[in-house]
Amino acid sequence: xxxxxxxRFISFVAQFKQNRAALAGATIVLLLVFxxxxxxxxxxxxxxxxxxxxxxxxxxxEYPFGTDQLGRCIxxxxxxxxxVSLSVGLIVVGIAATIGVVLGIISGYCGGVPDEIIMRLVxxxxxxxxxxxxxxxxxxxxxxxxxxxLAITVVEWTRYARVMRGSILSVKENYYVEAAKSLGASDxxxxxxxxxxxxxxxxxxxxxxxxxxxxxxxxSLGFLxxxxxxxxxxxxxxxxxxxxxxxxxxxxxxxxxxxxxxxILAFNLLGDGLRxxxxxRLRERRRER
Amino acid sequence: xxxxxxxxxxxxxGLLWKQSVKAVDGVSFHIERGExxxxxxxxxxxxxxxGRLLLRLIEPTEGKIIFDDIDVLQLKKNxxxxxxxxxxxxxxxxxxxxxxRMKIGDSIAEPLxxxxxxxxxxxxxxxxxxxxxxxxxxxxRNRYPYQLSGGQNQRVVLARVLALNPDFIVADxxxxxxxxxxxxxxxxxxxxxxxxMHLTILFISHDLEVVRHMSDRxxxxxxxxxxxxxxxxxxxxxxKHPYTKTLLSxxxxx
Numbered sequence: 001x002x003x004x005x006x007x008r009f010i011s012f013v014a015q016f017k018q019n020r021a022a023l024a025g026a027t028i029v030l031l032l033v034f035x036x037x038x039x040x041x042x043x044x045x046x047x048x049x050x051x052x053x054x055x056x057x058x059x060x061x062e063y064p065f066g067t068d069q070l071g072r073c074i075x076x077x078x079x080x081x082x083x084v085s086l087s088v089g090l091i092v093v094g095i096a097a098t099i100g101v102v103l104g105i106i107s108g109y110c111g112g113v114p115d116e117i118i119m120r121l122v123x124x125x126x127x128x129x130x131x132x133x134x135x136x137x138x139x140x141x142x143x144x145x146x147x148x149x150l151a152i153t154v155v156e157w158t159r160y161a162r163v164m165r166g167s168i169l170s171v172k173e174n175y176y177v178e179a180a181k182s183l184g185a186s187d188x189x190x191x192x193x194x195x196x197x198x199x200x201x202x203x204x205x206x207x208x209x210x211x212x213x214x215x216x217x218x219x220s221l222g223f224l225x226x227x228x229x230x231x232x233x234x235x236x237x238x239x240x241x242x243x244x245x246x247x248x249x250x251x252x253x254x255x256x257x258x259x260x261x262x263x264i265l266a267f268n269l270l271g272d273g274l275r276x277x278x279x280x281r282l283r284e285r286r287r288e289r
Numbered sequence: 290x291x292x293x294x295x296x297x298x299x300x301x302x303g304l305l306w307k308q309s310v311k312a313v314d315g316v317s318f319h320i321e322r323g324e325x326x327x328x329x330x331x332x333x334x335x336x337x338x339x340g341r342l343l344l345r346l347i348e349p350t351e352g353k354i355i356f357d358d359i360d361v362l363q364l365k366k367n368x369x370x371x372x373x374x375x376x377x378x379x380x381x382x383x384x385x386x387x388x389x390r391m392k393i394g395d396s397i398a399e400p401l402x403x404x405x406x407x408x409x410x411x412x413x414x415x416x417x418x419x420x421x422x423x424x425x426x427x428x429x430r431n432r433y434p435y436q437l438s439g440g441q442n443q444r445v446v447l448a449r450v451l452a453l454n455p456d457f458i459v460a461d462x463x464x465x466x467x468x469x470x471x472x473x474x475x476x477x478x479x480x481x482x483x484x485x486m487h488l489t490i491l492f493i494s495h496d497l498e499v500v501r502h503m504s505d506r507x508x509x510x511x512x513x514x515x516x517x518x519x520x521x522x523x524x525x526x527x528x529k530h531p532y533t534k535t536l537l538s539x540x541x542x543x
Contacts, residue, residue: 174385175380175381175382175385175386176385176386176387176388178341178346178378178380179378179380179386179446179449180388180399181346181373182344182346182373182376182377182378183373183374183377183399183400183403183453184370184371184372184373184374184403185370185403186370189403193388194388197388197390198388198389198390
């Protein structure tokens with residue numbers, strides 16, 4: 001009986017397993033989490049300690065990714081950099097999704113005036129180019145880890161609010177919601193027991209894809225000098241530092257750039273895979289195309 | 290038992306130039322305790338809207354609904370929630386009437402839990418009892434709605450409705466999405482249950498034969514209005530309104 005009740009999950013896993021790109025994405029994401037957790041153990045050198053004798057060393061046995069203008073090990077810095085990127089990604093998506101989901105629920109379930117207010121606010125936020133707005137906020141607040149999180153959260157919550165609202169609107173139309181209402185259930189009970197569990201799956205997909213967007217935005221802010229402050233290693237900032245030495249020592253930019261690219265690719269593949277596994281019809285359609 | 294007078298529901302759309310659709314346009318009737326009133330009419334004539342209005346799932350534009358000497362439209366939100374368990378609705382699509390993420394057993398237990406009269410042991414016994422009443426198998430409890438057929442799901446819906454021991458049930462085309470052979474099973478089950486539990490039912494359908502089979506009296510609805518109301522025999526043997534006649538004539542049977 002246990003298997004039968006889990007069969008939805010099993011079919012989901014089966015769908016997901018068939019998707020090689022998604023599996024690759026999931027593997028890289030797991031690897032990234034591993035690197036983030038064990039950066040101190042995996043790094044051959046101290047990422048902050050400068051060693052001026054070894055400045056701009058090309059990749060070799062001692063320094064697999066070479067060293068930067070201060071003689072710091074780029075491999076170690078890339079490993080440590082994943083900590084900033086991944087934590088910004090997870091924290092921003094966590095906060096933004098929570099805010100967005102709550103506002104989306106209010107908007108979708110209540111309708112009327114609250115809906116109008118929230119959705120016009122979302123429209124107003126979307127009218128700005130998002131990176132520009134984040135940049136302006138970071139500029140006002142000043143650089144730093146917390147401010148980066150704030151700046152990106154302010155622009156990111158809107159997508160969750162919109163998706164959640166849409167999802168709630170479609171789930172709300174089901175007869176079982178009306179049936180629960182006619183049982184005399186409270187609005188809170190109906191929302192938490194019947195609507196949200198059936199409306200939340202798209203959010204998981206959007207959140208996975210959202211992590212990629214956030215990491216890229218954080219790296220962009222870092223590149224422009226609004227991110228975490230030196231000497232903390234951060235990929236965007238490393239790119240900027242390497243800019244001056246692009247010709248003489250291209251490894252300064254190549255490796256952090258690759259790290260950003262692979263991370264974003266991995267989250268995008270994972271997100272696409274989750275979406276396809278949850279909605280097999282979508283995948284069929286895409287295959288036909 | 291239930292009396293409605295001059296019930297109206299206009300749906301309006303458009304921001305600047307309001308356009309309204311008169312879904313229900315001045316409907317009045319009464320239903321006696323233990324009676325089944327059939328409500329027939331073509332699709333889009335406002336039958337379902339009447340059903341929803343009776344339970345105040347949507348608010349009428351105007352009119353009066355008296356249920357068991359209670360003026361339903363005057364009730365405040367909390368009072369209405371207390372009244373709700375006494376009036377239940379069975380919807381057209383059984384598969385959409387059950388939360389896809391809840392096991393059948395939990396779905397049937399839900400009204401009992403919300404009511405709060407029974408402890409978990411009592412609920413378990415009652416669920417098994419209801420499952421037997423509607424002709425399901427106890428092992429269905431641990432399945433999900435998508436693992437059951439439409440007919441089985443409609444039995445689950447019936448069990449849920451009966452769990453509350455309601456006085457009045459609105460059955461909105463409860464069999465129209467089912468196979469013909471299963472339709473008969475469900476209809477006969479409803480008839481038996483009605484007799485045993487002294488239910489009062491508003492039976493909504495576009496299918497005259499089904500309505501005749503189920504109802505004591507029949508109301509014919511056309512474009513938001515009741516055009517004729519009478520005993521099943523009156524309607525079938527001596528229809529007065531021209532619309533009823535066209536409804537009865539074989540040519541309209543597409």
